[in-house]
Amino acid sequence: MKKSQNSIPVGKVNRASRFVRTGIQVGGNYVKHYAKRLVDPSTTRDELHNDNAEDIYNSLSELKGSALKVAQMMSMDKNMLPRAYAEKFQLSQYSAxxxxxxxxxxxxxxxxxxxxxxxxxxxxxxxxxxASxxxxxxxxxxxxxxxxxxxxxxxANSISSDLKMVRPFAIRLLNLNEKEVDKYMAEVEEKLIEExxxxxxxxxxxxxxxxxxxxxxxxxxxxxxxxxxxxxxxxxxxEGLHLDDFLKTHPSQETRNRLGQALWDFYEYQIHTLQQVHADPHPGNFLMRANGTLGVIDFGCVKVLPPQFYRNYFALLYKNTLGDQERLDRILYELEFFTPQDTEKEKDFFRDIFLTMIELLGRPFSQPTFDFSNDAYFEEIYALSEKLSAMPEIRESKVARGVKDTLYVNRTYFGLYSILNLLGATVHTEATPMKESA
Missing domain, CATH: 3.30.200 (Phosphorylase Kinase; domain 1)
Structure with missing residues (x-):
């Protein structure tokens, strides 16, 4: 049985004080780490990551709310975090x-x-x-x-101030571009208020x-x-089990595939027919059953897709769009991946990057079925993410690229892919109700 919490820090001062104490703890962990390295140069950062993950998670768990929600969102993007953080922050999904x-x-x-x-x-x-x-x-x-x-x-009353306090932790842990963090912060705040x-x-x-x-x-x-x-x-x-517990029952491949197909069809129908989507696909929001049926239990985070964004975003999945540079560049401008200030050299650089990303992330759509248990595919995604985050042209960019609507749509697909990978499902992916727009 988990130890219960008798109070939650409220008010900017109390919550800020908790963040400050956590910052001091994290700083102490770094001092301890570097002191050990002086004695033993072979010391790795694993212990540092474990200590920091423990301290930060404990602090966010005490604060609840948007602070803990950010940890949950970060845990979904496992490639962006050291393993210790990803594993600890996953607890925020349903075990706080x-x-x-x-x-x-x-x-x-x-x-x-x-x-x-x-x-x-x-x-x-x-x-x-x-949960959070x-x-x-x-x-x-x-x-x-x-x-x-x-x-x-x-x-509900602490969202804005919490996000400001979480921002430095997120930037440091994820090595993020501060311009992009600031651009998307309003979208995150809006969705958290809705939740x-x-x-x-x-x-x-x-x-x-x-x-x-x-x-x-x-x-x-x-x-x-x-x-x-x-x-x-x-x-x-x-009734049903969350993913981790469900996998411990050793379900058959047939059951895994059936659940995966239900999840895939659910998201495709929302996106292409309803043009609004359950944008919080983490394991805590689904219940899985041995008969292959799936319970959906949380609709706190729903992203409505503006029509123009929808047409542009999904047009990038079609080969004849990618083969028409004039049309491609027009879409990249409208999606704000290109900016009016870009030189031809910068446009060539970012176009190549986006084409690589589109091919990789859109690969499941390009074939009749896709085996999400293929860890090599996810290693490609992680390797590309790591490569891009290290590029100075991206890391030090003075502009944030991509309209705000891309944040939750990208998050939705990455969360969906991650669940299907953990489930080890093979899914029929090519057929989609979307009609290519002119």
Missing amino acids: PPLSGPLVVKTFREAFGKAPQAMFDRFNMEAMNA IGQVHEAWKDGTRFAVKIQYPGV TDYELELRRGQEIAQACGHLHDLDFPTYYPEFSSRRILTMDWM
């Missing part, structure tokens, strides 16, 4: 320290004027899962079993579940507005 019972009761009283025990026949005060923004409890009423998601106190609005999540969950109800092997919960509020969301309890 839960809130204590009194805080749960307080949240209910503020929302409904009564304790959860007065609303349900039975309410389990011990959280079943605890909220935690989930079991409840029963009139024979129905519910999942009740309760948002951590103060999360704290459980009334919005309820509406989106109902709408997308209804629109995708015809797809095979997918299950969605029923939501209950009468037991929900802006900070509490109640839905059916869905």
Whole structure:
């Protein structure tokens, strides 16, 4: 049983103080590391990464909210982080320290004027899962079993200040271009604010579940507005296992493929038909079952695709687009991968990079089926990412390339690919409902 948390630091001063203490701990870890290297030059950075990952994760877990959400997002991009950080930050997906019972009761009283025990026949005060923004409890009423998601106190009010405090950690850990971080910060803040609005999540969950109800092997919960509020969301309890636990049951390849196909079809339909997408594809948001069906349990983060962006972004998957340099360059300008200030030499440089990226990341779409268990493919992605991050032309660029909409779409596909890789699924990928635009 995880140790519960009796309070969450609130207010800019309290939360900033926690970040400062963490910074001091991280600094101490570096001092310890370099002292050891003086004695033993063969000392690796593994222990440093482990110590830093532990201290940073513990701090973010205590703060909850957007600070912990950033750790979750970083853990999805495993190629961007040393292994120690990726493994530790993965815990934020559904294994963070839960809130204590009194805080749960307080949240209910503020929302409904009564304790959860007065609303349900039975309410389990011990959280079943605890993640970055909220935690989930079991409840029963009139024979129905519910999942009740309760948002951590103060999360919605601390997003902007938290992101400013997390920014230096993210830049240092990921070796990011500061211009790009600043450009995308507003998009991240907007999505995090949406994730704290459980009334919005309820509406989106109902709408997308209804629109995708015809797809095979997918299950969605029923939501209950009468037991929900802006900070509490109640839905059916869905059976199933998160990915790590599911893989321990040694599912057959047939079951893996079936689940992978359901996941792929779900995302393709959202993107190409609904043109809005569940943009948080991490394992904590899905429940997998031995019969090959998949439960989708979280619609807090949904990215709506602007029509012009959608047409340009997906036109890059077609060979005749890539073979028409005039059209390609027009799209790269509209997607802000090119800027009006670029010289011909700079355009040639970035065009070559984007063509390499498009070929690699779009490879699953270019063939009838794709084996996502192929680790060599992911090693190519990791190697390219490492190569690009080391290029001074990119690292020291004075402009951020790519419209803000690319952030969550790229994140969506990388998260989807990562789950399919862990699942070891082979999926039919070529067929897509998108029609190439003129």
